[in-house]
Amino acid sequence: MSETHHTTTPSRTPDEPRSPQQVADDVVARVLARAGTALQAGGTVHSSYDGQQLDLEERTSLRRVAGLSTELQDVTEVEYRELRLENVVLVGVWGQGTVQDAEVSLRELAALAETAGSRVLEGVLQRRAKPDPSTYLGSGKAAELATVVAAVGADTVVVDGELAPSQRRALEDVVRVKVVDRTALILDIFAQHAKSREGKAQVELAQLEYLLPRLRGWGESMSRQAGGQVGGAGAGMGSRGPGETKIELDRRRIRNRMAKLRREIAAMEPARLTKRASRKRNAIPSVAIAGYTNAGKSSLLNRLTHAGVLVENALFATLDPTVRRAETVDGRVYTLADTVGFVRALPHQLVEAFRSTLEEVADADLILHVVDASHPDPEGQIAAVRHVFADIPGAMDVPEIIVLNKADLATPEAIARLRSRELHSIVVSAHSGEGIEELQDLIADQLPRPGVAVDLVVPYGRGDLVSRVHEHGDIELEEHTPDGTHLRARVDETLAAELETSAARRA
Structure with missing residues (x-):
């Protein structure tokens, strides 16, 4: 291994103070020792509530294939979405915060890289106040990075931050x-995992928005095409002026594609709004499951509803929102929506593209x-999720329960x-079932209750109304009389009006 290998700390006497760079090198060594975290931490563990998980085998079969190069001469930017990450070197700049913060961030980057299907070979963490505006690491450190890349045979460098187009080109x-x-790494994972038509369109739009200012050509791709009425070499009018470059042509095609995707996404919105309006019309309360990626949201949904949605010990396993029917312990029906996971510095392109999906959170009656x-930094994850909530109009106004999951793995x-910091919290384990009954009781208590009191007799011929009162109302008294079913209950306004009309007709 080259002497510039960044996981070996130079020998020193026990009393000699450690330099910031030595501390950074130790962080890299620890991250690489458990490289990747999510995918190598024992794999995915399922419970009987997760169903057959048929999608998991399909996803595993689509992992990246070895042997597909990503060197510059083999990849064109127009095919950026087909990017194949293989053997990567991680790069980070540790500017502010503690060494633990730097380690958590780099470890998350390793997990993201492995979720995208790559193999983490090496890492470089530089201690400096802020990234270099030219090459991110600075010219000297960038040259060292080039040596490391050549020594380990990496074909891709993954940077823990968002690079300006000029920084990426220079590096x-x-x-x-x-x-x-x-950002590009997260977009690549989203592109792999999106399954629904709307999800795929949203991801592609986000990728194109990211790609547009970053187009780059090499060699022949930068040559100009002749403009005007050129029929042959050196002939006539129009041959003097340059036409569109390939890169300009690519930009125009990308803008046209983005406009088409926006129209497609807008056309899909009415169907989702209709479903949401139907739930509101029938006064079905809704609960949104939100949180950091890989926090166990899908496992919790399966535990509460037996939905059998995909559960994988990887980042961003769920992209397409899943809405399932559930019942409170007292028999009231409500819906549970599993939403896309969040992450630190979630790319703004994704927040914009998935805004329609994220509105499920703002329209909910309760957020889990x-x-x-x-996790080593759960407080940081909570802050990151709330930062995204702040970008969704109305989301911060929805009542929130902090569900501390994976209690079987967490330290007391x-x-x-966490419980001292988050007063409205509950401790559960979606895997073992610990705390699930208490969570169900809390959901029943927090969901809005019907607001109209009724005391009337429903004709026996309108059993459908009685059934709806059972589903969506709070029944205080139910008894059978010669004239019909006597109900004393609390229901929503729409159902109350139908009950009153039915009782009036009987009279």
């Missing part, structure tokens, strides 16, 4: 392999904010610390 010119920033209590100290 690629130094390391001579593909450079991918954190699921937190991985066993971590749970006690």
Whole structure:
């Protein structure tokens, strides 16, 4: 291994103070020792509530294939969405915060890279106040990175941050392999995991918005096409002026594609709004499950509803929202919506593209904010999710329950610390079932109750109305009389009007 290998700390005497860079090198060594975190931490563990998980085998079969190069001469930017990450070197700049913050961030980057199907070979973490405006790492460190990349045979560099187009170009010119920033990596994972037509359109729109200012050509792709009425070499009018470059042509095609995708997404919105309006019209309360990626949201949905949705120990396993029917312990029907997971510095392109999906959160009557209590920095995850909530109009006004999941893996100290910070919280394990009954009781207590009191007799011929009162109302008294079913209950306004009309007709 080259002497510039960044996981070996130089020998020193026990009393000698450690430099910031030595501390950074230790962080890289620890991250690489458990490289990837999510995918190598024992794999995915399912419970009987998760169903047959037929989608998991299909997803696993679509993992990246080895042997497909991503070196500059082999990849064109127009095919950016087909990017194949293979053997990668992680790069981070540790500016502010503690060494634990730097380690959590780099470990998350390793998990993202492995979720995208790559293999983490090496890492470089530089201690500096802020990234270099030219090459992110600075010219000297960038040259060292090039040596590391060549030594380990990496074909991609993954940077823990969002690079300006000029920074990415400059760094690629130094390391001579593909450079991918954190935003592009997340977009690539979303592209792999989206299944629904709307989800695929949303991801592609986000990718194109990211790609547009970052188009780059090499060699022949930068040559100009002749403009005007050129019929042959050196002939006539129009041959003097340059026509569109390939890169300009690509930009125009991308803008046209983005406009088409926006029209498609807008055309899909009425169907979702109709479903949502139907639930509102029938006064069905809704609960949104939200939280950081890989916090256990889908496992919790399966535990509460036996939905059998895909559960995978990887980041962003769920992209397409799943809405399932559930019942409170007292028999009231409500819906549970599993939403896309959030992450630190979620690319703004994704927030915009998925805005229609994220509105499920704002329209809910209650948010179950699921937190991985066993994570090294759960407080940071909670803050990241609430940061995204702040970008969704109305989301911050919805009542929120902090669900501290993975209690079977978390330390008692971590749970006690989180419960002292988040007063409206509950401790559960979607895997073992711990705390699930208490959570169901809390959901029943927090969901809005019908507001109109009725005391009337429903004709026996309108059993459908009685059934709806059972589903959506609070029944205080139900007795059978010679004239019909006597009900004393609380229901929503629409159902109250129908009950009153039915009782009036009987009279």
